[in-house]
Amino acid sequence: MERKPRVLVVDDEVYLREIIALDLERAGYTVLQAANGHEGLAVVRNEAVDLVVSDVRMPSSDGIELLGKIRSLDPGHPAFVFITAYSDISSNEALHLGAEAFLRKPIEKDELLEVVSQALIPREARWSRTSTDYDEARLIEDPSRDILGQERQGARQIVLGQGGMFLAIKADQPACYEIVQIDLTCPALKSGRLSGYGRVRWTRHEASEGLPAGAGIEFMWLEDVSRRDLVEFLAENKPTAYVPLGGEKA
Amino acid sequence: MNEMLANRTSRTVVVSEASSVRQMLSDAVRNLGFLDVTVLASGQDVLRYFEVDDCDWLILPLLAGGDVNALQILRTVSQNARLHRVRTSLLYEVNEEAVLPAAFQLGLMSSHPRSYLRDDVIAEFKSLIEVFDACGGKSTLVAAEYLRRHLFKAKQFEADLSLEESLLSLFPGSTNLLLKLGEAQLLTGKRKEGLQTLHQAGLIDDKAKEYAEKLAKRLLNTEIGLDEYDGVLQNVLGIETCVLVDSDSSVLNGIKDLLQSAGVPRVETFDNGTSAWEWLSSHDEPDLILQEWRIPGLSGPMLLQRVRQHGFCRTLVNIVSSVIKPNEVHLLREMGVDDVIAKPFARNEFFKSIIWTIQQNVSPTERTSLERKIGRLLRFGQIHEAERLKSAFLADNRIATAPKRLMEAEFAFHYGRYREARDLGIESLKLAGDTLRLLNLVGKCLIKLGDHAAALKFFEKAHSLSPLNIEHLCNLAVCHFDTGNNKAALDTIGKAKQLDVKNALVGHTECQLAILTGETKRAKELMGQLPSLGKIVGYMNNRAVALSRCGRYDDGIKLYMQTMESLPGDWGDTHDIVAYNLGLAYTRYGDLPLACGQLEAVLKRPSAPLVRRAQSLLARIKNAEATGAAITLYEAPPLDDAADRDTDSPVDASEQERAGGNGASSTISLEIQRGDLCLYGIFNLNKLDRDSARMLEKIPHFVERSAIERPENMTQIHAKR
Numbered sequence: 024m025e026r027k028p029r030v031l032v033v034d035d036e037v038y039l040r041e042i043i044a045l046d047l048e049r050a051g052y053t054v055l056q057a058a059n060g061h062e063g064l065a066v067v068r069n070e071a072v073d074l075v076v077s078d079v080r081m082p083s084s085d086g087i088e089l090l091g092k093i094r095s096l097d098p099g100h101p102a103f104v105f106i107t108a109y110s111d112i113s114s115n116e117a118l119h120l121g122a123e124a125f126l127r128k129p130i131e132k133d134e135l136l137e138v139v140s141q142a143l144i145p146r147e148a149r150w151s152r153t154s155t156d157y158d159e160a161r162l163i164e165d166p167s168r169d170i171l172g173q174e175r176q177g178a179r180q181i182v183l184g185q186g187g188m189f190l191a192i193k194a195d196q197p198a199c200y201e202i203v204q205i206d207l208t209c210p211a212l213k214s215g216r217l218s219g220y221g222r223v224r225w226t227r228h229e230a231s232e233g234l235p236a237g238a239g240i241e242f243m244w245l246e247d248v249s250r251r252d253l254v255e256f257l258a259e260n261k262p263t264a265y266v267p268l269g270g271e272k273a
Numbered sequence: 274m275n276e277m278l279a280n281r282t283s284r285t286v287v288v289s290e291a292s293s294v295r296q297m298l299s300d301a302v303r304n305l306g307f308l309d310v311t312v313l314a315s316g317q318d319v320l321r322y323f324e325v326d327d328c329d330w331l332i333l334p335l336l337a338g339g340d341v342n343a344l345q346i347l348r349t350v351s352q353n354a355r356l357h358r359v360r361t362s363l364l365y366e367v368n369e370e371a372v373l374p375a376a377f378q379l380g381l382m383s384s385h386p387r388s389y390l391r392d393d394v395i396a397e398f399k400s401l402i403e404v405f406d407a408c409g410g411k412s413t414l415v416a417a418e419y420l421r422r423h424l425f426k427a428k429q430f431e432a433d434l435s436l437e438e439s440l441l442s443l444f445p446g447s448t449n450l451l452l453k454l455g456e457a458q459l460l461t462g463k464r465k466e467g468l469q470t471l472h473q474a475g476l477i478d479d480k481a482k483e484y485a486e487k488l489a490k491r492l493l494n495t496e497i498g499l500d501e502y503d504g505v506l507q508n509v510l511g512i513e514t515c516v517l518v519d520s521d522s523s524v525l526n527g528i529k530d531l532l533q534s535a536g537v538p539r540v541e542t543f544d545n546g547t548s549a550w551e552w553l554s555s556h557d558e559p560d561l562i563l564q565e566w567r568i569p570g571l572s573g574p575m576l577l578q579r580v581r582q583h584g585f586c587r588t589l590v591n592i593v594s595s596v597i598k599p600n601e602v603h604l605l606r607e608m609g610v611d612d613v614i615a616k617p618f619a620r621n622e623f624f625k626s627i628i629w630t631i632q633q634n635v636s637p638t639e640r641t642s643l644e645r646k647i648g649r650l651l652r653f654g655q656i657h658e659a660e661r662l663k664s665a666f667l668a669d670n671r672i673a674t675a676p677k678r679l680m681e682a683e684f685a686f687h688y689g690r691y692r693e694a695r696d697l698g699i700e701s702l703k704l705a706g707d708t709l710r711l712l713n714l715v716g717k718c719l720i721k722l723g724d725h726a727a728a729l730k731f732f733e734k735a736h737s738l739s740p741l742n743i744e745h746l747c748n749l750a751v752c753h754f755d756t757g758n759n760k761a762a763l764d765t766i767g768k769a770k771q772l773d774v775k776n777a778l779v780g781h782t783e784c785q786l787a788i789l790t791g792e793t794k795r796a797k798e799l800m801g802q803l804p805s806l807g808k809i810v811g812y813m814n815n816r817a818v819a820l821s822r823c824g825r826y827d828d829g830i831k832l833y834m835q836t837m838e839s840l841p842g843d844w845g846d847t848h849d850i851v852a853y854n855l856g857l858a859y860t861r862y863g864d865l866p867l868a869c870g871q872l873e874a875v876l877k878r879p880s881a882p883l884v885r886r887a888q889s890l891l892a893r894i895k896n897a898e899a900t901g902a903a904i905t906l907y908e909a910p911p912l913d914d915a916a917d918r919d920t921d922s923p924v925d926a927s928e929q930e931r932a933g934g935n936g937a938s939s940t941i942s943l944e945i946q947r948g949d950l951c952l953y954g955i956f957n958l959n960k961l962d963r964d965s966a967r968m969l970e971k972i973p974h975f976v977e978r979s980a981i982e983r984p985e986n987m988t989q990i991h992a993k994r
Contacts, residue, residue, distance in 0.1 A: 109523040113619035114595075125595055125617065127521070156599035159707075159738055194671045195640045198605060199613035200597040222599070225615045228629045228639075232480070 028143050029070070031055040033063040033077035033089065034106065039130070043076065046132050047139065060084025064092050067101065074102045074142050076126065079111035087112060087120065094121040094263040099185050102142040103265075106130065115225040115239055118266040123186050123241075146186070147254060150219070150245040157220045157244065160204040161197055163190070180235060180270065181209050185257060187221060187241035187266035196238060197223050203240065211260075212252035219245035224266055239266040278330070278360075278405040281306040286322065288313045288333035294389060298332060301394040305402070316341030317973075320349060323356060325978045331361045334387060335369050337964070341973045344372065344965055347379035349975050351953050357945060360412055362401065370423070374432065375965035377420040380953035382412050384419050413443065416951035421453070430460040432958070439955045443635065443948050445511040446535075446628030448478040452485060454507070459492045467492075470507050476534045477509065477624045506536035510631055514539040514557075518549040518564040518576065519593065524616075528563060528593075531623060546571030550579055558585045561627070565616075566594035566601070574601060574741045575773040577608050582743075582777045586652050589630050593618070603709055603739035609645050636948055637662070640672050644710075647680065651687050659684075661946070675705030682714055691721040709735055709742075716748060723823065725755035743769050747782035754789055762786055777804075784809055788839050789832070796839035806847045810836065814854050826862045833858060846883075849875045853883045857890065860904060865894050 030052045034040040037058070044054040055072065057063035061084045063077060075093065077086040090103055103122045105112065114125060124138045165179055180191035190205070197203050201223045209217035221240040230236045245253060285307045289295040295312045302310050307330070313319055317340045319333065331350075336342045343363055350356040363376055364387040373384050383404075385397045401415075408414035417440055424433040437454040444450055451474040458467030471489055475482030515537050519525050525542045532540050541559075543549035547570030553559070562580065566573040577590065592605060595616040605613060611630040614623065633642035643666050650659035663684060667677050682697035695718035698711055716731035729752040736745040746769035753762035766786055769779045780803060787796035788809075800806060813836045820829035833855040840848055856871030872894075875887040897904045947954040961969070 107617045109521060109527050109617065111617060113622055114615040114617055115622070116619070117617075127595055127616070154599075159603070198602060198610075198641075199615050200594075200599075201602045202599045226613075228612075228625070231625070 027051060027053045028073045029053045029055060030139060030143075031057060031063060031066050031072045031075045031077075031101075033057045033060065033075060033081070033086065035059055035078065035081040039078075039128075043130065043135065046135055050136050050139075052139070060086065060089035060092075063089050067093055067096070072101045074104065074139060076104045076106060076139065078106045080108070087117075090117075090120050090122055098261040098263045099146075099257060104138055104142055115227075115266075115268060118184075118187070118224060118239060119264045119268040121185065121263050121265050123265045146257075147250060150242055150250045150253075153244060156202050157204070160202045160220055162204045162206065163192070163197070164206045165208050179207060180237070181207060181211070181217065182264075182267040182270045183209075183211055183253070183256060183260075184262050184264035184267045187224065187239060188217075189237055189267045189269040190240055191235045191237040191269070193236055196226050196228065196236070199223050199226050202243065205240070212249065212256055214248050214252050217245075217249050217253070219243070219249055227269070234269040237269060239268070241266055278402050278410070282309065283307060283329035284327060285310045285330045285332065286313060286319065286328045287311070288316070288319055288331070288336070290314060290334075290336070290339070297389070297391050298394060301391050301398065302332070304391075304395055305398055315339055316343065316346055319346050320973055320975050323349070323353075323359075324976060328356075328359050331359055332364065333361070334364045335366070335372065337369065337968060342968045344376060344379060344968045345971070345973050347376060347381060348969065349973070351380045351945060351950055353975070353977065354945070355977065357950050360951070362398075369964075370427070371962050372965045372968070373423045374420070374429070374956075374958055375961050375969075377416055377423075377952050378956050378958055380416075380950040382416050382419070382951045384423065411948075412951050413440075413948050413955065417956075420952060420956065430457060432956075433457045434461050434463075436952075436956050439957075441509070442511060443955060445631045445635065446477065446509055446624070447632075448474045448481040451477070451507075451509060452481060452488065455485065456488055456492065459489070464493070466507070473507055473509055473535065476531075477621075477628075479621055506534070508536035508538065510535050510537060510627065512537050512560040512631070514541070514559040515561040515563065516549060516553065516559045517542045518544075518546060518562070518568055518573075520544050520565065520567075520569055524565070524593075528623070531620060535624070545569040546573065546576040550576055553580060553585070554583060558588050560588060561630075562588055562590045563593055564590070566592055566597050571773075574604055575743075575776070577604075577610070578741075578743050578773065579776055581608050586649055589634055591626060591630055600738070600740060604741050606641075607709055607713075607739060607742055607744075609648060611642075611645065640666075640669075640676060643669075644676070644680070648683075651683070656687075658946075673705065675701045678704065679708075679711055679714070682711075682718075686714060686718060691718045694718045695722065707734065709739055712738070713745070713748075716752075720748075720752070720755075723819065725752055728752050729756055741772060743772055743776050743778055746772070747778050750782055750786060754786060759790055762790075781809060784839075785812060788813060788835050791835055793835060793838040796835075797841050800839055801841040806840070810847055810850055814851075817854070817858065821858060821861060826858070830855065830858055830862065849878060849883050853887050856887070857906075860890065860894060861906070865898060869894060 030047050032040050032043050032047070032054060034043070035058050040056055040058075044056055047054045055066050055070065057066050059081045063075065066072060067075065075089075077089055079086040086105060093101070093103065098121070104124045104126060105117055105122045106126045106128060108128045117125070124142055126135060126138055182189040190207070202220060203223060204220050206216070206218045208215060220243045222243055223238050224241050225239045227234065227236050227238070285302055287295060287298045287302060287310060289298060292314075295314070299310050299312050311322070313322060316336045319331070320341055322328070331346075333343055333346070347361060350359050350361065360382040361380070362383045362385060363381055364385050365373065366387050376384065383401050385401070388394055388397070404418050405412075405415050408418065417436065420436065421433060424430070424436070434457040437450060437457045441447065441450045441454055451470055455467045455470035455474060458470055468489060471485035475485045515532055517525055517528055517540060519528075522544065525544065529540045529542055541552060543552065546568045549564070550571050564573055564576065568576070571579070573592070573594075580588070580590070586609070589611045590609070592610055592613045593616055594613065597605070597613065611634070612626050614626045633639060634646060637643040637646045643662060647659050647662050647666065650656070650662065663680060666672065666680055678697050678701035682694045682701065685691075685694035685697060695715055698715040698718060702711055702715070712731045712735040716728045716735065719725070719728035719731065729749070732745055732749040732752055736742070736749055739745060746765055750762045750765035750769065753759075753765055763786070766779070766783050769776070769782070773779060780799065784796055784799040784803060787799055800809070803809065813832055817829040817832045820826075820832065833851060837848065837851050837855065840851070852871045852875050856868045856875065859865070859868035859871060869891060872887045872891045875883060876891070893904050896902065945953060
């Protein structure tokens with residue numbers, strides 16, 4: 024029989040931690056607990072953990088430090104979800120550091136269970152699911168031809184992460200949370216192409232601080248070849264980001 | 274959008290009196306990659322050239338002693354819409370510096386000390402191109418940079434201060450301009466204001482903080498902690514009222530603090546949608562709404578739709594949320610949401626989003642921003658400005674053909690050219706598939722054209738894509754009725770009521786359906802709840818006229834009767850309007866006694882504005898009855914949705930003559946706006962210097978030749994080159 028998924032809850036507030044643990048146990052998960060980053064790291068080192076749900080602000084060793092240490096052990100595992108209050112950390116930075124989702128305080132049970140169950144789906148399974156949400160997705164492709172029909176130079180800049188990518192988009196950006204279809208030249212992958220659907224997690228309207236304008240896109244569904252290539256790429260290159268902030272100036 | 278220096282295909286005109294200098298300048302410009310260069314010898318030649326030809330970049334000396342001088346040319350450019358694209362660089366001698374402010378006031382882009390060495394000229398223009406790139410291709414900012422250099426050199430700090438204030442209002446939230454403003458304030462002795470402005474720049478952008486501190490230290494020669502400074506805040510964003518809605522009080526307080534630090538005078542906070550709506554529905558339209566998508570009480574999507582339905586279409590809306598479902602993102606686009614910020618966010622990101630939103634609204638460059646802005650302008654009948662932006666949209670070669678066709682379709686719809694609008698819409702659909710905007714537009718066209726069955730398909734698709742959109746449901750309900758499916762119509766309006774029973778459009782549509790299905794009792798009840806009856810009566814009138822047009826006179830008259838019966842007790846003017854329209858319908862039908870009956874009823878209440886028209890019509894009928902002559906009715910205007918929009922004025926009586934919208938696009942004059950032509954309208958001297966005044970005394974002869982193309986065509990030709 025398959026073992027129950029194991030979730031580590033890290034929070035210095037005992038009361039909140041217990042509530043979360045209770046909700047998760049009732050939903051059929053095995054729950055481990057830790058009161059700060061140090062304890063949390065010790066649990067991850069010593070036991071099988073599939074998902075970490077951690078507060079950001081904690082005395083002595085905070086959630087951001089914990090995430091950094093866990094990712095230096097293994098860039099792709101376990102999945103990591105932040106519990107945040109207003110202005111603890113910005114979502115694009117957290118995604119860059121390797122977290123993949125957020126739980127807002129005060130935590131609502133439905134949201135907790137939804138986020139946790141999503142985060143526990145393994146990558147390849149996640150990228151194989153189809154959905155009607157994809158039907159009307161806007162296509163983002165390489166800027167291949169200009170209006171004179173002449174070939175334009177260069178593909179879009181892509182930086183790949185464990186769960187998504189940074190994609191440079193200068194004009195006509197999608198909206199945050201929009202589902203987009205992608206069909207792009209991606210030299211980092213074996214087949215040289217990246218095709219599928221993704222969800223926009225954040226947008227950067229204008230280039231700033233050395234980072235080009237573009238969007239952080241989480242992969243939703245990938246074509247077989249792209250999926251296989253990406254898994255291979257991640258195994259080889261081990262990026263720590265879930266969705267990267269972007270690379271050098273395009 | 275003006276890519277004149279970024280894109281080396283610009284048409285350049287170089288002017289100099291001496292042929293050797295002309296040759297050298299032309300060589301220098303070609304050396305930089307501008308290959309389309311025309312060389313002219315005098316100011317007179319420039320004007321002759323401008324009368325018939327097109328130019329992007331004009332490079333010339335002041336020509337102070339010439340037949341036509343540079344200032345006169347600048348003035349001519351500013352006064353002729355077709356020439357507003359011309360960017361001018363002036364090559365000045367040292368003793369000519371005094372006229373520079375006047376030249377910038379007239380729309381100059383850049384000023385360069387005159388040199389006769391090719392390499393110097395190349396270096397000057399290279400530097401111009403760098404400034405141009407650094408300013409993101411905005412020639413207003415390029416001109417500001419050159420003028421600023423001159424004003425600093427001449428120590429005209431007061432003039433610089435007024436320049437910076439004016440620029441900030443055009444580029445709200447720009448930290449760069451805030452720093453410049455702070456500097457100008459300090460240099461003019463406004464110490465308190467200057468420090469406060471620099472402090473605010475630091476609050477908005479961390480990167481600016483360090484620079485602001487250095488600047489304050491250099492100018493005041495003292496160590497000053499900007500954080501400690503507490504004075505009058507500059508309203509950096511140009512926003513007077515902002516409404517915040519979020520259930521999390523720490524978010525509300527945090528954002529409120531941020532906005533107040535940016536000098537927003539009024540910030541109203543609400544922790545649920547219901548109380549936010551109560552406030553919004555009883556106050557003027559705010560400048561900005563920042564709302565979480567998941568809010569208690571009235572939900573985020575429903576609040577947003579009520580706000581738009583209420584007629585608040587100018588207000589900018591940013592959604593701040595940690596999650597939005599895929600099928601709800603459509604609704605965001607449809608409701609013209611300006612930006613979505615993912616929660617949690619950092620202060621810098623928050624300000625970047627808000628400032629981007631405001632700047633895109635002031636001068637849109639992104640496709641979606643242009644579409645939103647044009648939509649807003651059309652809704653408010655600001656057709657000139659809308660046409661102007663449409664030209665820019667159509668000329669923008671980054672934008673694909675499908676959105677352009679859709680844009681043209683929306684204008685055609687606005688002008689009442691429904692067939693054309695439908696065809697353009699379908700062309701767009703073939704090119705790039707359907708989008709909600711497209712489905713909605715084609716659906717509305719089909720309704721206007723009487724093809725209800727086809728319209729039904731479009732609205733059904735729109736509803737399936739964006740299930741929370743109340744407008745789609747209402748359109749769909751009416752379509753169901755029109756295709757004879759009353760049950761589906763009632764089911765659909767029921768669904769809309771479930772989403773938000775208090776939405777104005779839902780009440781309105783339910784009432785329409787009650788009248789149409791002849792449930793006059795229910796209709797009367799519903800009408801009593803509506804704030805205004807003008808809209809519904811207008812709708813019924815248009816419908817009745819449409820019915821008569823396709824020969825269904827009886828149905829048209831029945832509809833008037835049903836409308837009349839449904840009117841609640843206190844009819845007032847509304848009753849007269851329906852009665853008059855009914856009288857008119859009878860007249861068309863040839864049933865003159867019944868027509869007279871209705872018109873005489875109208876005349877019983879001598880207060881209504883329709884009395885004159887009713888009298889006139891009645892007199893013509895009586896005359897016709899007496900003499901047997903035909904009754905002259907004035908040509909009816911084409912049906913359009915003007916009456917739907919116009920809620921309070923009397924419904925378009927078919928007799929009324931109205932100026933058609935057709936062809937309006939070709940006759941409008943494109944008035945110059947702030948930001949179109951460098952600093953024109955932005956920088957204003959109190960008084961011209963003596964030299965400039967003298968140079969501008971004469972107005973040179975300039976007549977555009979009739980052979981030249983119209984501006985719209987020209988932009989397109991340019992885009993294809």
